[in-house]
Amino acid sequence: MSDELLNKAADAVLGSVHAVVFSGAGISVESGIPPFRGQGGLWSKYDPSFIEINNFYKHPKECWIQIKKIFYDFMGTAKPNAAHLAVAELEKRGYVKEVITQNIDNLHQDAGSRTVYEFHGNTKRLICTKCGKDYFIEDVNLENMPPCCSSCGGLLKPDFIFFGEGIPQDAYQNSFRAAESCDLMLIIGTTGEVMPASMLPTTAKRHGATIIEINPESSNYTNDTTDIFLKGKAGSMMSKLAEKVINNS
Numbered sequence: 171m172s173d174e175l176l177n178k179a180a181d182a183v184l185g186s187v188h189a190v191v192f193s194g195a196g197i198s199v200e201s202g203i204p205p206f207r208g209q210g211g212l213w214s215k216y217d218p219s220f221i222e223i224n225n226f227y228k229h230p231k232e233c234w235i236q237i238k239k240i241f242y243d244f245m246g247t248a249k250p251n252a253a254h255l256a257v258a259e260l261e262k263r264g265y266v267k268e269v270i271t272q273n274i275d276n277l278h279q280d281a282g283s284r285t286v287y288e289f290h291g292n293t294k295r296l297i298c299t300k301c302g303k304d305y306f307i308e309d310v311n312l313e314n315m316p317p318c319c320s321s322c323g324g325l326l327k328p329d330f331i332f333f334g335e336g337i338p339q340d341a342y343q344n345s346f347r348a349a350e351s352c353d354l355m356l357i358i359g360t361t362g363e364v365m366p367a368s369m370l371p372t373t374a375k376r377h378g379a380t381i382i383e384i385n386p387e388s389s390n391y392t393n394d395t396t397d398i399f400l401k402g403k404a405g406s407m408m409s410k411l412a413e414k415v416i417n418n419s
């Protein structure tokens with residue numbers, strides 16, 4: 171990676187008025203959470219039917235056993251990495267205004283980011299499928315399967331999007347509004363395969379935003395949408411970019 175490209179990206183961030191971050195599973199890989207797709211991805215090891223909404227309602231106990239193993243016993247212990255921390259630092263200093271994430275791991279918030287739109291929900295919250303009461307994961311006993319609502323006895327469901335469900339309305343509206351109004355979008359670690367989230371960078375581009383992308387591999391955006399491609403891992407690349415932005419300001 172040439173310093174020239176990093177300087178160009180830092181200048182673009184410094185010259186922007188409304189920069190937005192759009193992150194995918196790749197930003198959390200260095201926190202030990204594998205992506206869903208590709209080599210080593212979760213779907214190369216597990217059949218995703220345990221998070222298909224109709225299957226979940228038909229076989230709640232079996233699905234919950236898998237959900238607990240993957241999303242709570244394993245993913246629940248992950249900590250933010252250098253990339254999440256750099257994004258939070260840029261937000262704190264006013265260079266990043268909003269963060270849109272496809273991730274459900276809460277690591278942007280754990281790193282200190284404040285304005286975060288969770289396009290696919292969050293594992294840390296659970297919701298009763300019968301009465302709508304919501305819970306924090308700390309307050310739910312996952313030893314009894316499936317976990318049920320303490321008020322009405324209804325089945326609890328993690329508050330992230332299962333296959334077959336729609337995007338939460340607030341997150342959808344905030345994310346597309348941010349994509350339409352930003353003048354810079356920093357895409358970190360996403361293939362651009364998952365609709366409708368995949369439309370956010372193209373929406374930003376159509377509205378005139380400069381697109382910076384960080385990814386060790388090319389994505390669906392790299393050739394047609396991205397203006398500055400920083401090829402590399404999120405942790406080191408975001409640290410270098412944030413350092414340049416802060417030092418050059």
Ligand code: NAD
Nearest residue numbers: 194195196198205206207272273274275359360361403404
């Ligand atoms: P994806 O699994 O389709 O793609 C991951 C992307 O990350 C790839 O482009 C890959 O090249 C890149 N990548 C891998 N290592 C990286 C690194 N160290 N630094 C930067 N980039 C790296 O992910 P997706 O496009 O985000 O879509 C999958 C969906 O699955 C998401 O919408 C998300 O909801 C969900 N998901 C979330 C998590 C999480 O919360 N951490 C984990 C897996 C999947």
